[in-house]
Amino acid sequence: MKNFDNVTIFDHPLIQHKVAILRDEKTSMKEFRELVEEITKLMVFEAFKDVPTKTVTVKTPLEETTQTMVADDAVTIIPILRAGLGMVNGVHSLFPTARVGHIGLYRDEETLEPHEYYCKLPDGIENSIAILLDPMLATGGSAVAAIDFLKKRGCKEIRLMNIIGAPVGIEVVAKAHPDVRIYISTLDRELNENGYIVPGLGDAGDRLFGTK
16 A cells, blocks of 8 residues: 555554454454444544643642643544444543534445435534544545535544554545545455455444444
């Protein structure tokens, strides 16, 4: 796969350890959901090293001091429904006051093209960093469409976070939106004839919510 300046693929042993368990077909729904949150949290530490901050005055038991805090409304969380919901708590645990928008997309089983069925975003989203969440980046079509929707609604800074990505999906998004930073925990081999990532982990939404 070609290297892109806006793509970060993690190579951290803690993340890879958790991804290995995540892939296992014997991993329970409860454990799968917990692992998705944990992996997301580990990725957020890297993805938001440059989060906007403000300086505040804090009175300790001994004296007053200045301290850096995350700026108000610095981040807006936007999961792509439904699998992206599994990553929300991982971000919220670090940004508990972040507002959450939702983008609903479904993929045509024949053309693999994405179609929007729901979009609800907080007011003022254009003034924050929009973090778009989806565990899987397969063809890249849904991610490109979701980013298009966000830009049309005024979002100026968008970051995409996926747990597993296929080379073709990463290239599609990176070329379509070179201004969007993409964070992937694990790069997989390819897509199969049905558009699923292999070796992958199956359908992330089904494994998160116990459906088939």
